[in-house]
Amino acid sequence: IAGITQAPTSQILAAGRRMTLRCTQDMRHNAMYWYRQDLGLGLRLIHYSNTAGTTGKGEVPDGYSVSRANTDDFPLTLASAVPSQTSVYFCASSDSGQGNGNSPLHFGNGTRLTVT
């Protein structure tokens, strides 16, 4: 079934540890995104990639890095996790970059991360 796969589904992580959240899509979408969702704040964009080989910063990029070596994969890395990074993380993709009215977002089923 075509879609976006995120892993892990959930994780408890000690502060200071490094963690990579995985995201893979098989829809051949050009653009991919990482969001975090926190109660009362909605979804906030962390990083995005409009096409393989390029990345950009979103609204809340500090403490996170991404890479886009190919079309399908867009991993998100927390180099040294802090408790404020406790959140639900959603990966998403779209056929083209943000702002195209014909290209809504398709989301993965999320990763619940708790940093202790």
Added chain:
Amino acid sequence: RKEVEQDPGPFNVPEGATVAFNCTYSNSASQSFFWYRQDCRKEPKLLMSVYSSGNEDGRFTAQLNRASQYISLLIRDSKLSDSATYLCVVNVVHFGNEKLTFGTGTRLTIIP
């Protein structure tokens, strides 16, 4: 003022009733508008795009009011399965760069 603003609710509505909620946006250059639905502990899923002329999909009607800068979602003959959080999404344009911005969501509960 927030770029995209929604009444968080909750809206508690009896089954079969009609319910409507709005979402206001601050960027007059916005061109793309969507409604997403998010069930508890699940990912957001596209409910419908919002077109300038308004559009309908079954029991759901979405409308855009550019003059007052808001979009609306109307649900007729509400079902228990309509209980969810509804997210408004707007593309916000800053200095030629566009990004999709999410509202915090409106929580809807349909009561039997």
